[in-house]
Each structure stands twice: as C-alpha cells, then as structure tokens.
Amino acid sequence: MSYKLFIPGPIAVSAKTMQAMTAAPIGHRSPDFVALYQSIQPRLQELFGTTDPVFLSTSSAWGIMEGALRNVCRKRVLNCMNGAFSDKWNDVANRNGLPATPLPFEWGQPVDPLAVRAELASGAYDAITLIHNETSCGCMSDLPALMAVIREFPDVISIVDTVSSFSALDIPKDELGIDIMITGSQKALALPPGLSLCAVSVRALQRAETQPNRGYYFDLIEFLKNHEKGMTPSTPNIPLIYALRSKLEDIFAEGRETRFERHARLNTKVRTTLREQGFELFPAEEFGSLSLNCFANTRHLDIGALNRRLKAEHALVIDGGYGKIKGKTFRISNMGDETDESIQIMLDAVVATMATTPTLEGE
Numbered sequence: 001m002s003y004k005l006f007i008p009g010p011i012a013v014s015a016k017t018m019q020a021m022t023a024a025p026i027g028h029r030s031p032d033f034v035a036l037y038q039s040i041q042p043r044l045q046e047l048f049g050t051t052d053p054v055f056l057s058t059s060s061a062w063g064i065m066e067g068a069l070r071n072v073c074r075k076r077v078l079n080c081m082n083g084a085f086s087d088k089w090n091d092v093a094n095r096n097g098l099p100a101t102p103l104p105f106e107w108g109q110p111v112d113p114l115a116v117r118a119e120l121a122s123g124a125y126d127a128i129t130l131i132h133n134e135t136s137c138g139c140m141s142d143l144p145a146l147m148a149v150i151r152e153f154p155d156v157i158s159i160v161d162t163v164s165s166f167s168a169l170d171i172p173k174d175e176l177g178i179d180i181m182i183t184g185s186q187k188a189l190a191l192p193p194g195l196s197l198c199a200v201s202v203r204a205l206q207r208a209e210t211q212p213n214r215g216y217y218f219d220l221i222e223f224l225k226n227h228e229k230g231m232t233p234s235t236p237n238i239p240l241i242y243a244l245r246s247k248l249e250d251i252f253a254e255g256r257e258t259r260f261e262r263h264a265r266l267n268t269k270v271r272t273t274l275r276e277q278g279f280e281l282f283p284a285e286e287f288g289s290l291s292l293n294c295f296a297n298t299r300h301l302d303i304g305a306l307n308r309r310l311k312a313e314h315a316l317v318i319d320g321g322y323g324k325i326k327g328k329t330f331r332i333s334n335m336g337d338e339t340d341e342s343i344q345i346m347l348d349a350v351v352a353t354m355a356t357t358p359t360l361e362g363e
C-alpha cells in the first residue's frame, strides 16, 4: 500500500524525480559523470549562496556531520543543543574522542547568541556545531544573529546543519560566514534518502589539510581533490545525483523566492488550522520552523491511533513526535513539493479524523 509522507523527512518524492533516477548507470570516472557533476555545481552554489565547492557525499547527513568534526576540530568543539539532533551531535563528538562541551537549551527553545558568545570568549574552542532548524521540536534558531557572534571568533570553524531548512528559506552561506554547511537529500529537497551535500570554506579546508586522523570516507581534502576533476572520492549514488539535477530544474523553474514564499505560506496554513483545532505550537512562538510545525498535543489525542486511521483511510501519515517528546507532540511537514491544494487535502483529512480520535487514557 502506498501512502503519502507528511513527516519531516523522508518526505514525498515526485513522479518526475522518481523517473529521473531510472537513467541507465554511467561510470563514475567517465566523461558523462564529470559532465553531470559539473552541470549541477552552479545551481547548487547559488542555492547554498556560496562560491565554495559543493561536495556530494553518498551517506545520510550524519556521515558529513560526523566527518566535518573529524576534519576541523582539534582543540575543542562547542555543541549548541536544543533538540534530539543537536544533542546527538555532542554524543557523536564524544564517540570520536574529540574534546566537546555541550551548550544545552530546553528543547523547543532557540540557541541563544549571547550564551554562545560567552562560551566562545573563553578561547577554548576551534569549532562549533549548530543546527539551524531543529527538526525534532520544530525550532528554528536565529542563524544571522548566531553567525554574527561566531564571526567574532575567527579561529572557530562553524559547522552548520541546515538539513531540514535548506531550500525552504534563503540561507546565504558566504554572507553569513558559515564554514561548513550541510544538508541531506530526503528533507526539503524532496529526494529519496542517501545523499548529503555540503559546501566548505577555504578556511575549513585549510584546517582539514593539517588535521591528523580525519579518516578517509569523509575526508574533505579527498572531496576537494576529486571535485576539481568533477568527481567524488568513491562511487557515488548516481541515481540520486540524476534526481538532484532534476530537482534543481524544478527549483529554478519555480524560482527561489517563489519557493521560499510557498514554504512560508503553507507553514502558516498548517499552523493556523491546527491552532483552530486547539493545539499550541511546541517551540517558542517566534522560533517556529518554516518547513514543519511541531505542535504540543494539548488535546491529549492518541496520535498513534490518529495516524493509523490517516494511513488506512486517507493514505497519508503525519509524525507522532520524536524522542523524549513522542506522543506529547506531533509534527507536520510542509517541505518539498507541497502545494496549497495538497496541504489542504492533508489538513481536511487530519481535522476530520481528529474529531473521532480518542484521547489518551488517564488524561
């Protein structure tokens, strides 16, 4: 049975994108691959807002998120934490034996630029990790304000996860001074999972060059050397690169600004409708994500039961909450190819089904 995903990743993939993946395989050292790779660079750079190279990694985002740390952190990394993914990044740093300091905030609260400044001012750090859009709790931190603070510390290499916000709103990498900006295929880019993308600054590459033990698979210098030849270090997921080329056509046909406005409009539509149903936004109001909404389950509905019926009766699913806020929250994505019409269909189904969804026992 097929059904449509309104979870915040992976998300629904268009028929055009699926079709693009069926192109016959080509050798990854062939001129055909070089042409494919080089043809998508200009648009990727435009989307990232950068003149830096955009590397393609055959891995999920975590591959590059872990690899980036190993490439640039020597002294100590500051891990800004306000949800499941950013919490995990601190764990990942520890597992790699890197000196790491957590900077925790409540889930759903944004990362505070002043707290970042106070910590970086100690001079203890040479790297920082930051998640722009904490997908687990739908909280989007103020990236321009945070980057303004981080730019005050030129020794600190910034590693910024834009996994669930990239291409949903403008994130001008070079203007903001982001060193390593990372995204994944299965979130707002609306591709199947299995590819991650990252744009890397000259500064970060210079740091990597002198870094021992940066491994092989995610060695940014390997990526750079191959990039210069229009290739990737090892055999990439070529069908996903065809899919990416197809998606870039879609994005630029729609226009970046129109795409950003569409995401904002659909996000508001979902937020307004669920508010009318008596739910509150989980994150701090001004920091609600633009690519998904995370709601507090203020009506204590049995979200598992709701979702089972949405799937069986309407062939769609939303998300029942992540990690420690599973069941206490639910999330609805508006990333990717959604339209006013497709969001309305989903909302009509959700509202109608909620009317007869039981509440949780004892609540």
Ligand SMILES: *Cc1c(COP(=O)(O)O)cnc(C)c1O
Residues within 6 Å of the ligand: 009, 060, 061, 062, 063, 085, 131, 133, 134, 135, 136, 161, 162, 163, 164, 184, 187
């Ligand atoms: C989904 C997500 C990740 C993890 O991505 P994978 O592709 O599963 O490795 C990391 N960060 C954020 C903000 C995400 O939304």
